[in-house]
Amino acid sequence: MISEAELIVDRRRLKRRVTFWRILAIVLAIATVSALAWSKGWTGGDQIARVRIDGLITGDQNTMDVLKRVEREDRVKAVILRIDSPGGTTAGSEAVYDAVRQISAKKPVVAVMDTVAASGGYITALAADRIVARGNTITGSIGVIFSMPEFSRLLDTVGIQMEELKSGDLKAEPSPYRPMTEKARAVSMELVTDGFTWFKGLVAERRNLPMPTVDILSDGRVYTGRQAVANKLIDELGDEAAAVAWMEKEKAVAARLPIRDWRPQSGEDGLGLGFSAADLVLKSLGLKGFQEAAQRAQLDGLLVLWHPARQ
Numbered sequence: 152m153i154s155e156a157e158l159i160v161d162r163r164r165l166k167r168r169v170t171f172w173r174i175l176a177i178v179l180a181i182a183t184v185s186a187l188a189w190s191k192g193w194t195g196g197d198q199i200a201r202v203r204i205d206g207l208i209t210g211d212q213n214t215m216d217v218l219k220r221v222e223r224e225d226r227v228k229a230v231i232l233r234i235d236s237p238g239g240t241t242a243g244s245e246a247v248y249d250a251v252r253q254i255s256a257k258k259p260v261v262a263v264m265d266t267v268a269a270s271g272g273y274i275t276a277l278a279a280d281r282i283v284a285r286g287n288t289i290t291g292s293i294g295v296i297f298s299m300p301e302f303s304r305l306l307d308t309v310g311i312q313m314e315e316l317k318s319g320d321l322k323a324e325p326s327p328y329r330p331m332t333e334k335a336r337a338v339s340m341e342l343v344t345d346g347f348t349w350f351k352g353l354v355a356e357r358r359n360l361p362m363p364t365v366d367i368l369s370d371g372r373v374y375t376g377r378q379a380v381a382n383k384l385i386d387e388l389g390d391e392a393a394a395v396a397w398m399e400k401e402k403a404v405a406a407r408l409p410i411r412d413w414r415p416q417s418g419e420d421g422l423g424l425g426f427s428a429a430d431l432v433l434k435s436l437g438l439k440g441f442q443e444a445a446q447r448a449q450l451d452g453l454l455v456l457w458h459p460a461r462q
Contacts, residue, residue, distance in 0.1 A: 196226060196409070197226050197227075197228050197405075197408055198226055198227060198228065198408055198409050198410070198411045199227070199228060199229045199230070199231060199395070199398070199404065199408050199409070199410045199411070200221045200224070200227040200229075200230045200231070200410075200411060200413045201230075201231045201233060201391075201410050201411065201412050201413065202217055202218065202221060202230060202231070202232055202233070202413050203233045203234075203235070203412070203414075204232060204233070204234045204235070204236055204247065204272070204275050205233075205234075205235050205236060206235075206236060207236065207237070207238070207239040207456075208236055208238060208239030208240070208243050208244050208247055208271040208272065208275065209239050209240050209243040210240065210242060210243030210244070210245070210246030210247055211243070213415035213416070214247065214415065215246060215247075215250055216415065216416065217413050217414065217415055218247070218250040218251065218253075218254060219250065220413065221254060221413055222250070222253055222254045222257060227258060227413075228258060228404055228405075228408060229258055229259040229260070229261070229398050229402065229404045229408075230254055230258060230259070230260045230261070231260075231261055231262075231263055231391055231394050231395075231410065232251065232260060232261070232262045232263065232275065232276070232279055233263050233265060233391075234262055234263070234264050234265065234268040234272050234275055234276055235264075235265035235266050235267060235268065235272075236267065236268060236269075236271065236272035236275070237267050237269050237270060237271075237272060237292075237456055237457045237458045238269055238270030238271030238272050238273075238274075238292070238454070238455045238456040238457055239271045239454070239455065239456055240271070240452055240453070240454055240455070240456075241271070241295060241346050241350075241452065241453040241454060241455050242452060242453070243271070244270075244271035244274040244275060244455050245274070245349075247271075247274075247275050247278075248274050248275060248277065248278045248353070249278075251275065251278035251279060252278045255278065255279065255280055259280055259398050259401075259402040259404060260278070260279040260280050261279055261280060261281045261282075261283060261394035261397060261398060262275065262276035262278075262279035262281070262282045262283065263283050263284075263390060263391055263394050264276060264282070264283065264284035264285065264288045264290055264376065264385070265285070265288065266288065266289065267288070267289045267290075267457075268284065268288060268289075268290045269289055269290055269291060269292035269373055269457035270292040270293070270294070270454075270455040270456050270457040271454075271455040271456060272290070273290050273291060273292065273293065273384075274350065274353060274455060276290070276385070277353050277354065277357040277358070278357075280402075281386050281387075281394070281397055282384075282385040282386050283385070283386065283387055283388070283389045283390065283393050283394050283397075284376035284379060284380075284385050284388060284389075285376050285388065285389075285390070286375065286376045286377045286388050287375055287376060287377075288375065288376040288379075289373050289374075289375065289457075290373065290374055290375075290376065290379050290384065290385065291368070291372060291373045291374040291378075291379060291384060292371060292372070292373045292455075292457035293350060293351065293354060293365075293368060293369040293370075293371065294347060294350070294369060294370075294371040294455070295343050295346040295347045295350060295453055295454070295455055296343070296453070296454045296455075296456065297339055297342055297343050297452075297453050297454070298454070299325050299327060300327045301325070301326075301327055301329075301330060301331065302327055302328075303327075303328055303329045303330060306328065313328040313329075315328075320332075320334070321334065321335060321338060324338070324339075325339055342453060343453065346453045346455075347369070350369070350455065351365050351366070351369050354368070354369065354384070358383055358384060359383075360383060368382055368384065373457060376388055391410070395410075
């Protein structure tokens with residue numbers, strides 16, 4: 152039979168356990184709320200938001216959601232876009248450009264270029280009110296590309312012939328199963344020309360450059376930050392400190408405001424290409440070059456993308 156003293160000891164032990172679990176539940180709840188607040192950018196008080204545009208630009212939903220939240224948040228008084236991207240799809244770059252322009256209509260935006268901000272990365276920077284880059288940043292690459300594989304000779308070698316029934320001679324053209332026809336080439340070039348005209352129009356409008364000058368600068372080449380300043384493709388050489396100094400001088404944004412990172416609420420890479428698990432494996436094996444090639448291979452349509460061929 153259990154004595155009264157033993158019952159008292161058991162009650163106290165049970166009470167201590169209940170107290171422990173209550174405290175643990177409170178701690179976990181606080182941690183969860185804090186993590187949620189951080190992921191949503193709820194970092195309290197007025198601030199300058201830092202939004203990173205990294206890797207391939209596809210206009211994925213994660214990136215678009217971050218830009219929309221930054222636009223709507225009244226506590227964000229200005230935005231720094233940290234761009235490190237060789238570009239991506241033309242449509243995706245257009246989507247990001249439009250989103251940044253919507254932010255700029257409400258609060259100052261400065262683009263700070265890191266290692267590379269070329270092609271679609273440069274389109275993103277054009278949406279900002281000011282562009283800052285390092286002296287050795289790679290930027291420019293004003294142009295559009297439409298590429299596709301063509302392995303008809305390989306099919307002939309292995310004895311494979313593709314048969315197609317099409318509603319029109321330009322349906323599914325150009326095709327990887329046969330050499331491009333002149334008609335398909337001409338139609339494809341019209342797409343490239345139209346996208347290129349749009350890109351050059353952005354440069355002329357946003358950089359206040361005459362179109363003859365833009366035509367000269369738009370042969371697809373890349374520029375260092377120093378060359379870009381000389382050609383008026385960007386505004387100045389510097390870093391975030393230069394961006395904040397301009398905001399304070401020209402837009403009356405208090406330099407003392409903290410700079411807070413705003414990140415996607417979900418997803419690891421923000422690419423929308425379904426490569427999260429594969430990226431992790433390839434990075435761990437030191438095969439980042441294969442990872443990047445695989446990502447580029449997933450891009451369809453017109454591209455505003457710069458990247459030298461890897462040896």
